[in-house]
């Protein structure tokens with residue numbers, strides 16, 4: 001059913017494309033840093049923190065979440081891109097199952113995201129968060145889960161879209177609310193009840209919460225809000241359902 | 255042995271019948287061509303045979319496999335060169351080919367062997383590490399045909415392989431395809447709307463509005479016209495038409511801004527026109543039978559006129 005060589009070469013291609021497009025590389029590295037510096041240091045004195053983490057420390061898990069969100073979602077643009085420029089047909093006419101192609105795209109989006117997120121872990125000691133080897137490994141694990149969830153969501157949406165314009169419009173409608181409702185910039189508990197429920201269906205919310213568990217163990221009123229097993233369970237279920245749905249859509253649409 | 259067997263194939267998009275009851279066979283080693291204007295249903299037929307498109311009714315088999323039920327087996331036994339370019343511009347020639355080899359589950363060693371070999375055949379061996387975005391249209395085409403052959407398919411499908419190329423490059427591509435055929439013995443199914451290109455086929459199916467209206471060798475298609483075509487322009491085509499009928503018992507067809515007449519020996523007929531016609535004749539030209547004339551004779555229109563501009567939307 002799965003062709004591993006095909007998956008390998010699909011992933012290899014995405015990595016080559018990513019590292020050859022210098023603009024993309026620079027934006028994905030610069031964006032989180034800009035947020036950390038400008039938003040983080042802007043709010044750090046405005047926001048009164050009783051105890052535990054300060055605001056810059058608080059938003060680091062959220063900024064890692066944001067990086068994964070953007071990298072994952074925008075890696076799925078390659079499906080639309082490939083359709084627009086015809087390369088998708090080269091894959092569709094090859095003797096591999098559609099699932100193989102979906103898995104290939106999923107792995108490449110996830111791996112690129114985790115790579116970006118991992119780079120940001122370097123910032124943790126700089127802003128005064130102590131992280132050990134175990135924390136790094138845990139973070140890599142959680143980042144993989146979150147990246148998988150978001151990439152599969154992106155793939156699902158992208159498999160319906162035929163134009164790059166449509167992709168940009170739809171993704172911006174999905175990406176920005178997901179970011180603001182993820183607890184990245186303020187605790188979800190602070191949100192009005194009317195929109196809080198949106199956070200509960202947002203995989204990024206659980207992801208950022210899991211990151212806080214690892215990075216802000218003594219974060220006071222800014223630490224994680226949900227039990228860790230809930231985070232893991234939701235993100236994992238979400239990824240499996242979305243992967244399944246994207247494979248289904250891919251099978252039907254050509 | 256039949257490599258392609260198609261029976262009563264029907265495919266419609268909403269109200270448009272793109273393929274309307276098409277039946278044909280292609281035998282092993284043959285070069286078979288679909289000739290027809292834009293929108294005739296050529297790409298749709300190829301996509302169905304390559305399992306990229308479903309159909310409403312009928313039967314389609316390639317290499318003995320059913321195009322619906324055994325789509326993976328069909329796909330592993332065919333090569334396809336699409337109408338539009340489907341290379342990754344960011345990757346080099348070698349990387350594009352390697353992608354293909356791995357999608358067809360080849361080992362690294364075999365892939366490298368085949369890539370070296372095919373790059374030499376298409377004369378791109380010194381471009382192996384160049385990004386495809388720096389390639390000219392003709393080079394891209396050659397690379398795509400090379401890619402379609404990497405896994406040694408039993409049948410190679412070529413959808414308008416020379417579309418958008420200049421005449422010089424077009425003839426290079428054809429020369430290249432016939433050399434390949436000579437050395438590999440692959441069965442080729444191609445489509446084109448250029449008459450001259452159809453001449454390289456062993457057999458041609460002329461397709462118009464989703465229907466095959468003739469299917470024979472180029473030679474017998476031309477001999478079916480039984481004569482030369484004489485084109486005349488007159489100051490009054492209507493009157494000339496009547497005169498031709500009365501004086502020579504010939505029926506003329508109105509084509510563009512003139513008349514076309516099919517006669518047995520054109521060079522002997524031309525002087526008679528000037529002798530007998532009272533309508534002033536402005537110009538005369540004559541052609542030995544060509545596929546263009548066959549097409550005109552069968553459909554009553556020139557293949558260029560038959561292209562509806564609105565239907566030339568890009569295909570995904």
Ligand SMILES: Nc1ncnc2c1ncn2[C@@H]1O[C@H](COP(=O)(O)OP(=O)(O)O)[C@@H](O)[C@H]1O
Pocket residue numbers: 267270271272290291292293294295296297298299565569
């Ligand atoms: N995806 C599609 N949706 C709707 N109509 C289509 C689609 N693809 C092709 N058609 C229509 O089907 C007809 C045949 O098209 P096509 O097979 O591409 O012809 P050709 O390759 O001979 O130019 C045309 O009228 C075209 O407009």
Ligand SMILES: [Mg+2]
Pocket residue numbers: 293296297298337413414
């Ligand atoms: Mg076509």
